[in-house]
Amino acid sequence: MDELRLLLVFVLLYSTPAASRSFNGFSYQDIFNGNGNGEIHFNGVKLQVETQSLSVFAVGGSNVTLSCHFWYDPPLDSPRRVRVKWAWLPVSGDRESDVLVTIGHRHRSFGDFKDRVYLQQNFPGDISLVITNVTLNDSGQYRCEVIDGLEDESAAVDLELRGVVFPYQPHNGRYHLSFQAAQRTCEEQDAAVATFEQLYAAWQEGLDWCNAGWLADGTVQYPITQPRLPCGGLGLAPGLRSYGTRHKHIHKFDVFCFSSSITGHVYYLQHPEKLNFTEAVQACLEDGSQIAKVGQMYAAWRFLGLDRCDAGWLADGSVRYPITNPRQNCGPQEPGVRSFGFPSPHHKHGVYCYSSR
Ligand SMILES: *[C@@H]1O[C@H](CO)[C@@H](O)[C@H](O)[C@H]1NC(C)=O
Numbered sequence: 001m002d003e004l005r006l007l008l009v010f011v012l013l014y015s016t017p018a019a020s021r022s023f024n025g026f027s028y029q030d031i032f033n034g035n036g037n038g039e040i041h042f043n044g045v046k047l048q049v050e051t052q053s054l055s056v057f058a059v060g061g062s063n064v065t066l067s068c069h070f071w072y073d074p075p076l077d078s079p080r081r082v083r084v085k086w087a088w089l090p091v092s093g094d095r096e097s098d099v100l101v102t103i104g105h106r107h108r109s110f111g112d113f114k115d116r117v118y119l120q121q122n123f124p125g126d127i128s129l130v131i132t133n134v135t136l137n138d139s140g141q142y143r144c145e146v147i148d149g150l151e152d153e154s155a156a157v158d159l160e161l162r163g164v165v166f167p168y169q170p171h172n173g174r175y176h177l178s179f180q181a182a183q184r185t186c187e188e189q190d191a192a193v194a195t196f197e198q199l200y201a202a203w204q205e206g207l208d209w210c211n212a213g214w215l216a217d218g219t220v221q222y223p224i225t226q227p228r229l230p231c232g233g234l235g236l237a238p239g240l241r242s243y244g245t246r247h248k249h250i251h252k253f254d255v256f257c258f259s260s261s262i263t264g265h266v267y268y269l270q271h272p273e274k275l276n277f278t279e280a281v282q283a284c285l286e287d288g289s290q291i292a293k294v295g296q297m298y299a300a301w302r303f304l305g306l307d308r309c310d311a312g313w314l315a316d317g318s319v320r321y322p323i324t325n326p327r328q329n330c331g332p333q334e335p336g337v338r339s340f341g342f343p344s345p346h347h348k349h350g351v352y353c354y355s356s357r
């Protein structure tokens with residue numbers, strides 16, 4: 001080791017502490033790399049960061065990998081210690097928050113991502129983010145950032161949840177939900193308020209619904225594929241009809257929910273007699289499961305091909321059945337989840353249960 005290097009090491013060890021920063025309660029030190037090559041921009045080396053695709057699709061309950069890697073141009077002989085940060089901008093949010101921060105072998109995950117995310121690290125420079133057990137709440141834009149001394153580069157990728165949009169009207173009838181009540185209602189059905197993009201995709205796939213519902217951005221809209229008089233009139237082209245942004249407390253509408261769960265399964269309970277609502281809830285418990293929620297029924301119908309021509313109770317007190325192969329005496333000619341609305345809880349029907357196994 002030449003004298004200059006020795007001196008440099010001495011200065012690093014004995015001068016005031018190296019830059020130490022605190023970030024979301026996670027404090028780490030900026031340390032010079034073992035090979036002592038200092039700041040790379042002195043050498044005209046450029047740090048490059050790239051994601052593989054602009055969007056990635058996933059379904060609820062699955063694991064997803066958001067690809068991202070970095071390299072140096074021109075390439076370096078020895079590896080460098082960098083700080084990697086993944087941040088996230090939720091679909092309906094306006095602020096980024098941290099997902100994962102790593103430096104060397106140390107890492108920390110934050111908030112809802114705690115212990116649910118890690119770096120893939122399949123090859124040098126692979127900083128792809130693996131998210132396990134993806135939930136609806138995880139959709140949004142993710143940004144991977146690499147910090148090497150003064151160099152700081154990043155790239156972004158969108159995570160979109162594949163799912164099914166369904167209009168929801170509570171038992172007390174049309175237009176009874178404030179925005180907050182709409183959020184709660186969808187969550188109770190194992191779903192989330194649909195985004196504009198999700199409703200638009202559902203409309204492209206043929207969703208036609210003549211009641212206006214809340215969307216996640218606070219607007220109120222409804223999808224029409226066959227223009228008709230009570231639904232915006234005959235003169236309007238097919239599309240999403242919008243009431244614009246409405247007051248979240250004062251105005252009341254229905255809601256469009258989005259469900260994306262593939263974990264567990266929904267089944268029609270084999271039972272000797274038809275059941276009233278309280279018996280139906282009990283019968284599922286006795287079968288080691290729970291009465292199914294509307295969002296679970298829609299997801300099972302859409303993603304697992306659930307098809308059953310028997311009406312059954314669901315957790316919200318509605319009676320429905322799922323049809324993927326339309327046939328005689330099983331409702332309209334299109335596939336769908338058929339609804340009998342909310343009968344009196346004394347009425348006798350079958351029941352759909354949900355098991356997480
Ligand atoms: C997701 O990853 C976790 C941990 O890596 C693993 O235990 C789990 O089985 C995976 N789940 C699925 C649905 O692949």
Ligand SMILES: *[C@@H]1O[C@H](CO)[C@@H](O)[C@H](O)[C@H]1NC(C)=O
Nearest residue numbers: 061116132133134135263356
């Ligand atoms: C996945 O997330 C759901 C909802 O947050 C939770 O109920 C379930 O236990 C989680 N599963 C695993 C394997 O962590």
Ligand SMILES: *[C@@H]1O[C@H](CO)[C@@H](O)[C@H](O)[C@H]1NC(C)=O
Nearest residue numbers: 112134135136137138187192
């Ligand atoms: C999603 O976020 C909402 C609001 O932050 C929360 O109430 C809900 O429990 C979350 N759902 C899941 C599955 O994490």
Ligand SMILES: *[C@@H]1O[C@H](CO)[C@@H](O)[C@H](O)[C@H]1NC(C)=O
Nearest residue numbers: 276277278279344345346347
């Ligand atoms: C359902 O039937 C049980 C008797 O099996 C009765 O105790 C209960 O009150 C009934 N519930 C409703 C909502 O009709």
